[in-house]
Amino acid sequence: MTQKLIPLQRRNINASQLVLGCMRLGGDWNANSPITAEHYREGNEALDAALEIGINMFDHADIYTSGKAERVFSQLLKERPSLREEIIIQSKCGIRFGDESNPHRFDFSSDYILDSVDGILERLGTEYLDILLLHRPDPLVEPEDVASAIHALKASGKVRHFGVSNMSHGQIRLLQAYSDEPFIVNQLEMSLHKIGFCDTAVSVNQEAWRNNVFPEGTMEHSRLENIQLQSWGPLAQGRYSGGSLEGQSESVVQTAALVAQLAEKHNTTRESIVLAWLMTHPSGIQPVIGTINPQRIRACKDAATLRLSREDWYRLYVASRGVNLP
Template sequence: MTKSIPLKTRGINASQLVLGCMRFGGGWDQTPITADHLKEGHAALDAALEIGINMFDHADIYTRGKAEQVFGQVLKERPGLREQILIQSKCGIRFGDEANPHRFDFSESHILSSVDGILERIGTEYIDFLLLHRPDSLVEPEEVASAIHKLKASGKVRHFGVSNMSQGQIRLLQSYSDEPFIVNQLEMSLKKIGFVETGVHVNQEAAKNNVFPEGTLEYCRLENIQLQSWGPLAQGIYSGRDLKNESESVKATAKLVQKLAEEKNTTAESIVLAWLMRHPAGIQPVIGTINPERILACRDSITISLTREEWYALYTASRGVNMP
């Protein structure tokens, strides 16, 4: 059975699926927003709301700020919707230019200015969640804690979290902040199975090839931190993408996904997401598409129940070798 997500146990009425808004606004360049971009935004939002999604994921860098601008304009044209949804955004990545390199920045000044930019682009007085996007090797935890304190006190941000971080990195930041980090967003899917392999490969040589941070899944479960998965649909590799040049394990997994979808009278997308949500950590998938049909195809994922045998069959197919 699908477990309740940790955010709900904290009294936050978040949907089990999140719509990722990285593709709002067109390309990652300086071209202006068009009427077509706004039309796409409205269509994606309609599809998300239709299947019960009330949480939307952004980052200040997505399409160089245009994603948040489009979302903000869409909200402006829908009076009253802001208070019915949860908005999450991320900061900490800074693009390179002629004078500076591509870098990560968790300085207090950058976090504070990033949030002001996010609020301006979306056209809201607050966001529900702010995530620190990627670990900054030069992080000063005291600065992060100070920024968080100011953002919370001002009412600009209600909750905080991280993205792409290990348990050690979260522990370090948390030791300086009174405000809890309640989200960790990581790449997890039926294709990116490192979060499972880390546990299965304990005391095995195969563990050396796994980059998923050991103990992070367990730490988040112990601390009631919401695990979110980015890329949960694996870029459509099991739900319709051309597999001509893919491995035999990918082809076998896609075939099994389709078989289960037919047996359960649902879509391949719903099977792929249901596999993630069958995990007892209460993973919250962040769907990265703005295609309304594909969003709607995820509808059944929260109600489908995979057996232990079905879950392990999909996992074994994906890993491409037998269980140890």
Template sequence: MTTKPIPLQTRGIPASQLVLGCMRLGGDWNARSAITAEHYRQGREALDAALEIGINMFDHADIYAAGKAERVFGQVLKERPSLRGEIILQSKCGIRFADEEGPHRFDFTEGHIVRSVDGILERLGTEYLDILLLHRPDPLVDPEETARAIQRLKASGKVRHFGVSNMSQGQIRLLAAYSGEPFIVNQLEMSLRKHGFLDTAISVNQETARDNVFPEGSMEYMRLENIQLQSWGPLAQGIYSGRSLEGQSESVAATAKLVAELAERLDTTAEAVVLAWLMTHPAGIQPVIGTVNPERIRACKDAATLRLDREDWYRLYTAALGRNLP
């Protein structure tokens, strides 16, 4: 199958087909822990490996390592100021962990969103974000209030584009109806192991559909609206590309074996096969790889151009599904 432009590219945003997720930068998620020289070294090496294989887009969130992930990345950018104009920075806000003010919660209020973006920009050492994602649905959202935050951030030049993470088409449509700005990204968990985005489609009017939580119609809506689908967890935590299979199901073992066979036949890596399986889907899925190990990042290189034929794609899907298709 041929490689087609991803939705972000068709919108004039020169994003790479792979994104480096920066969640693992900065050490643990204890805000009191210091950032060490080792953390900065890790950040430099991860960035170098990503650039080496053509990645120019980097994904953050204000909660990652309690803000330390953004600080590490910001320091690397400070050391290479010319790089900012060559990369695309995306971050997220809306999740608030338990603190003196309340329990773990979601917050799409105007004040919280605006303050969060100011903090993100300070930590990254940049004047603007290319894309801001609202991280998880806030059941108490007032879409008019959220729209005010979006309009303020757009007018100030602090955020150029907006998107969401972990949302259904109905939740996106509600926000978009008030915001005056299109939501151009939806980041969801999708992988060869987390294949609910496919199961929803093939299980219509099937008994197997009852336990699937992936929102029906979401894939079709994103494609119709030219919304970039991003996949978090696309490598399935390495379960098909070298992680120990002890205690895993027969279907996991069978899928890992098939991935290895395809990698050998196609003269590539297991990581590239796992990602290519996602990227072969015609929706133009953009994987956000979560590793900051330079060698694993480099192992993903071929995924940008590798596409599976229909038969190999279905072989992998059926193996991961662990049963025959209906």
């Protein structure tokens, strides 16, 4: 399989195929916990490792460590003033945590989106976001309201591009029908452990399809509309790259063994094999690496150039399924 441009690159956005997820910057999720020198040190080491392996795109959300992740990243940018124009920063909004008066909820109202972006920009210390994602579907969404917020953010220069996270193609189409700005990203949980995105394709007209929660047609819609698919949790919490296998299913154990064999075959790391499995998919998936451990980040280096054969790709897929293909 030949290496192709990913959808963002086809839109002339010079994004690396690997993305560093910044969810763990800033320590715990207690908003009252201070940001420490250790948090800044961790951030700098993670940033150095990411840049070293060619990553130039960084994924945030306004809720990550209750806003502290963006503040840590802001300090990293202040220490490297020329870096902002060389990287792509993506953040998300739309999730509201519960408190004494209100429940945990999602909010795509225009006012909340606009206020959220102002908060994101203040915490990041930047004048614009390259990409804003709507974090999780809001059942009470009014697409006209979202379109109004997007128009205002684009006109003001605060956000250059827009996308979504955890949405089906039907939800994207509804939003797109009211907005002149294209939704160019959809971030979903996909990994060698979360294989629903493949099972929707091979299980059509099969009984097993009925138990698959991955939205049918979303992969195909993304390819037709040049929407960048991003995967969160792409390393599968380390199941196949050195994590403990105690209590894991037989399919996980066998898949981990196969990953190790392929890593030896390709003279690379297990992390690179796990990510390459995703990146070999013809939709051009962007894995969002969730670790800030610099050693694990560097271990992902070869994934950017490694593409698995069709046979090895299917070996891993079938091993993870734990059952043969139909």
